[in-house]
Amino acid sequence: MTTQHVNSAAGESLEDAITKIKREEVVFVVPKDSGSGYRIYSLVEGSTSDGEKPLNLEVVQCEQHQLPEDLSGFLLGQGRLPPAHLGPPREVHVVVSTHSGLKLAEDFYQGVLRSLLGAVGLESSEIKGQGGYQVTVTESSDTIRDFAQGLGRDGYATERTVILLSGDGGVTDFLNGQDRGPPPPDNALLPTIALLPLGTGNALFHSLHKPLYTTTTTTNPTPSPLSDTPAYRVHGAKRFAMAAGELLKLGHVYDVVVGVRRGGDGGGGGSEGESGEGVEGEGGEGGNGFNYILATLVSNLEKTFAISPKSRPLDGRLRLVHFGDVGGAKTMEIMMAAYREGEHVGMPEVGYEDVDEVKVTVAEEDPRWRKVCVDGSIVELERGGWVRVGREERERVKILVDAGVAR
Numbered sequence: 001m002t003t004q005h006v007n008s009a010a011g012e013s014l015e016d017a018i019t020k021i022k023r024e025e026v027v028f029v030v031p032k033d034s035g036s037g038y039r040i041y042s043l044v045e046g047s048t049s050d051g052e053k054p055l056n057l058e059v060v061q062c063e064q065h066q067l068p069e070d071l072s073g074f075l076l077g078q079g080r081l082p083p084a085h086l087g088p089p090r091e092v093h094v095v096v097s098t099h100s101g102l103k104l105a106e107d108f109y110q111g112v113l114r115s116l117l118g119a120v121g122l123e124s125s126e127i128k129g130q131g132g133y134q135v136t137v138t139e140s141s142d143t144i145r146d147f148a149q150g151l152g153r154d155g156y157a158t159e160r161t162v163i164l165l166s167g168d169g170g171v172t173d174f175l176n177g178q179d180r181g182p183p184p185p186d187n188a189l190l191p192t193i194a195l196l197p198l199g200t201g202n203a204l205f206h207s208l209h210k211p212l213y214t215t216t217t218t219t220n221p222t223p224s225p226l227s228d229t230p231a232y233r234v235h236g237a238k239r240f241a242m243a244a245g246e247l248l249k250l251g252h253v254y255d256v257v258v259g260v261r262r263g264g265d266g267g268g269g270g271s272e273g274e275s276g277e278g279v280e281g282e283g284g285e286g287g288n289g290f291n292y293i294l295a296t297l298v299s300n301l302e303k304t305f306a307i308s309p310k311s312r313p314l315d316g317r318l319r320l321v322h323f324g325d326v327g328g329a330k331t332m333e334i335m336m337a338a339y340r341e342g343e344h345v346g347m348p349e350v351g352y353e354d355v356d357e358v359k360v361t362v363a364e365e366d367p368r369w370r371k372v373c374v375d376g377s378i379v380e381l382e383r384g385g386w387v388r389v390g391r392e393e394r395e396r397v398k399i400l401v402d403a404g405v406a407r
């Protein structure tokens, strides 16, 4: 990934260069340092096959009168750079998760983000409080956790923006790290995470920004994430389809008991998480067999995989999606329907409901069926062990979203 100044392309007039810029690829327009004229930044997608760089930042410079009307909306405030969420007195951090997704985060930082931040007047700096931003590049699976823990140790008296180049795992690491430090006091200035989706599924990013995507249905849908291991990770987004395909072939019916606490269950669910009510796996002989159970706060596990279509960005509602022993072919049908804007939730085999808390107790003997996926990490339960998912009311972080999401 690179930054290219394209005006000087041989034989091309400036007008041609400006006309050729795809409007959906424009990042922003900033005034030139000299104060006269503009720089237009756009992020151009290449093909990922044949080794071509997937994203390149292109910069076209023009004079004041040459900026087309339809690009003036991209102009960042003159005299107000950097923007408030990136400028002093805020402390700005960039965290580069090198192992996320197809391992492009470091290249993206070097070839794209550094230039974009530079364009709004921000340079990296080794020392806190000297302006600019500090960069943390992950060296292990502990780096993001340690980083977040460190921020907590430093206290919550400074406003911070953390630009996180990662998938969902990076966000989970951040929250877990924060959890290891002292809890934020009531008057805490909570950090703001600006998530740049460099992971594989990027469920949080895509779910938060779903209102901005035009409605498209994939013509070649693939099955959904049911499992995740390093062996599959090398395959990038395709790993979901591969893992799901493997599981579908086996058509395993999980021997579990699912208890839920719903709004108004009162003390029945209890803080100890004893279930208020059981959920039965439709189609299961004894009612406790499940092919699939998922608790989610987000609508999409991938950009086009709408597992919980009623979930809205930041609505804070926990939803349960489940189905019983329906067999491999029906499971595949359900998963395909999820790729059609979440149509699966209208199928009679599929349970879909709002819950406050879910507890899954696993009776399986074989450890391979006692694995649960928690925000992308695979956790193996003991026999008879359980996992409980609930919502926490306390705020931990803020997350930056496009203004269009809140409209």
Ligand SMILES: Nc1ncnc2c1ncn2[C@@H]1O[C@H](COP(=O)(O)OP(=O)(O)OP(=O)(O)O)[C@@H](O)[C@H]1O
Binding pocket: 097, 098, 099, 100, 101, 102, 138, 139, 140, 141, 142, 143, 144, 166, 167, 168, 169, 170, 171, 173, 198, 199, 200, 201, 202, 203, 375, 376
């Ligand atoms: N250098 C590293 N060595 C070992 N682990 C790392 C390193 N850098 C990052 N990690 C870990 O790798 C994991 C990457 O997960 P992340 O969710 O960001 O990507 P992903 O799984 O590809 O995306 P998604 O969860 O959106 O599908 C994180 O938990 C992170 O802590």
